[in-house]
Amino acid sequence: MGEQIEREDDLLRACFERNYRTLYRICYVYLKNGYDAEDAAAEAFIRLIQKKPRFSSPEQESAWLIRTSINLCLDELRRRKRRPDSLEQIGEPAGEPELQPNEVLQAVMELPEKYRVLVYLHYYEGYTAAELARALKKPASTLRNQLMDARQLLKKRLGDELDE
């Protein structure tokens, strides 16, 4: 029994190390808040522990975690809409350590919600449209169009900087 728990802990640790950066950043682009992003990303892992879904590959596991974290972020955004005094409206808490905003990031964060995560997953994590379609359970053509739209918007905003 103890051995089994140890083994589960090792697997969880490995899964966490593989995915925590991606999940954190996905949550960040949705929630625009480091602490909320931490909470949402950690919650996605906790859901994984609770639901114990079976995966045939680490990629499938990552896709499940991405989908779950996106859903958690959307839930959080809906909650924020119902709560006018949400943290986002109050402002970032003092001492938020990780964010080093620059112009590109600022531009991405200003994109409509549905584009932000796509831009992150495609341009940073290197997911192809087909992989995104599998992970997000949306048609690849739709995602390709959304990526093109996002790119146009960013170009408008950043101009030459984007082509570098």
Place this chain on the structure above:
Amino acid sequence: MNKTFTAAFDGIGPGPAAHHRMWAKLAEGKAAARLQEEGRKRQVTRLVISVAAVCIVLLGISLAMARYDRWRHSIPTGSTSLGTVEEAVPSLEGLEAPTGGDGSLLPENIALSEASAKVSVKYTTKTQEPVATSLVWFSEEEMFSHWNMAFFRGKVTDLKNIELDFNGDKAYRALARVRVDRVLKGELAEGDYVTILLPCPVSEKIWVEDCGLAASLRIGDEAVFTPIVYDKASMWGQNGAWLSLKDLAPYGLADGARWVFLATEQGVRYMESAYPGFHGGTLEDAEAYVAEMLETASAD
């Protein structure tokens, strides 16, 4: 372009502090999830144990009811209720019907012990046709092991019908006096005289399927008997009255169709369906069959 985005998103983090905080939250969630799971497992275990306990109790009740039912059917036809009243009645040895030293039943009223209540028994010449009841089925093995039974070969030396008065309800049975010629099992000795309560009166006029064999017993008949050994729990209750069967006899036949292998000129009469392993013959053959069945039962 990817390079541009990489640099931008790198700026988001998470840094080591965020990594630490996320892992700590995850560890908390993991502990809570495990506690929940253990709680669920405990609940399931408790549920399984409870269900098992209920099943055992129900099984016990049904077994007890089945035993009660079988025992109820084992007493003479006509009884309406029977129960084990070991705690409710004084523990007294049965007085047994008075007998003469020569194997006859004395024609006196039968005195009952304090274990019996509101019931009287007397010899009678009157008979009443018993009501046919369905026999409780026993396997061949059970025919030799179901109750505490005695097995012996003997000769009927006396037979008398009796009238039982249960607080106004009349019932008719018979007592047979038997000389024991060979003991197959039981605390008996050759030459002993024993009394057996028959589940119906004896009369040439009576023929009820369940009582056929017992009702046809006559003085001088030889048979192998396999009666129940009555104890203080062997009670017959009817119409608010109670009779300790030991007051009448130390032995009794569970029904009148089985439990006897009766020697006749045409061979042994017995209930074939109850003893499928016996294919008839002489009383000696029946004796050998019973002895063999007892040996098998004791080996099991």
